[in-house]
Amino acid sequence: MKKLIGSVLAVIIHGLFFQTALAEDGKTALVPLPSVEDFTRGNDGWSFGLGLGVEYESAYEGSDEYDFEVDPAGAVQWRSGDDIFFWAGEALGWRGLRSSTWLFEAAVGLDEGREESDSDDGRLDGLGDRDEDAELVLQVRRAFDADWRYWLDGRVVTGDNGSLGLFGVGRRFGDQNDGTGHEIAIAVVFHDSDFANKDFGIDAEQSAASGLNETNLSGGFRSVGANYNYRHYINENWQIFGEAVYERYSSDIEDSPIARNNYEAEVGAGFIYVF
Structure with a gap:
């Protein structure tokens, strides 16, 4: 996967230096x-945004330890018309707009894994490290009208460690057409047993090494959550953004010894320079 990302990045960098510069008047x-994220300003061709974000988040799924991460x-x-191909962090993907009210997206990314050292309090000692794994993400959003004031969201994440499904509804505030403003969404999340046990299960070997009770979760309802997003251009090139996420776990997850909280929350903010 890392070799694939490296190869694609090389192609992208080549294109950035040899494509004709884009006009700056599209919005x-x-x-x-x-x-x-859309840095294209409505123009076909290459676009590029680079910046930093700071998040205050839990150390791992279900943790009661929080810290800052940059x-x-x-x-x-x-971009080509109503299609955008992108490389963002550890994800490579495509998204496309159809009939003004349907947005489709497909991406391949990496699940960040988990290490025993993620817990400074030693809560993961004996559970071993879980390596990064590739995941396929498929998403579709359906707007109620062309201005995308309200929309429905469906998402599937699947990989070697199981699958997760999300169903949500959202509302956008403001009248901008450049991808800035505010929005809020609420969603319910389901997972299969493999995905549930990836983060919250404890097998016999882990139980013996950690002293925690053996835990085997079944699939089904995982959580209900809310997500808030904000994006704003300070000037022609500088953009600031913010996000807040809250996820309330199901009773099955609450019963896992790994879940030190019955919820997970994070907030983040940052800036991006759009070239």
Whole structure:
């Protein structure tokens, strides 16, 4: 996967230096949602945004330990009409707009895994490390009208460690068409047994090494949550963004010794320079 990302990045960098510069007067995003990054300014061809984000988040799924984390922000994108191909962080993907009210997306990314050292309090001691794994993400959003004031969201994440499904509804605030403004969404999340046990299960070997009770979760309802997004251009090139996420776990997850809280929350903010 890392070799694939490296190869694609090399192609993207080549394109950035040899494509004709884009005009700066376009302002229409693929869809006007702050949660969907679009640096193209409505123009076909290459676009590039680079910045930093700071998040205050849990150390791992279900943790009651929180800390700050600084990560790169932005993406490299190539647009052709109503289609955008992108490389963002550890994800390579495509998204396309159809009939003004349907947005489809497919991406391959990496699940970040988990290490015993993620817990400073030793809560993961004996559970071993879980390596990063590739995941396929498929998403579709359906707007109620062409201005994307309200929309429905469906998402599937699947890989070697199981599958997760999300169903949500959202509302956009503001009248901008450049992908800035505010939006809020609520969603319910389901997972299969493999995905549930990836984060919250404890097998016999882990139980013996950690002293925690053996735990085997079944599939079904995982959580209900809310997500808030904000994006704003300070000037022609500088953009600021913010996000807040809250996820309330099901009773099955609450019963796992790994889940130190019955919820997970995070907030983040950052800036991006759009070239």
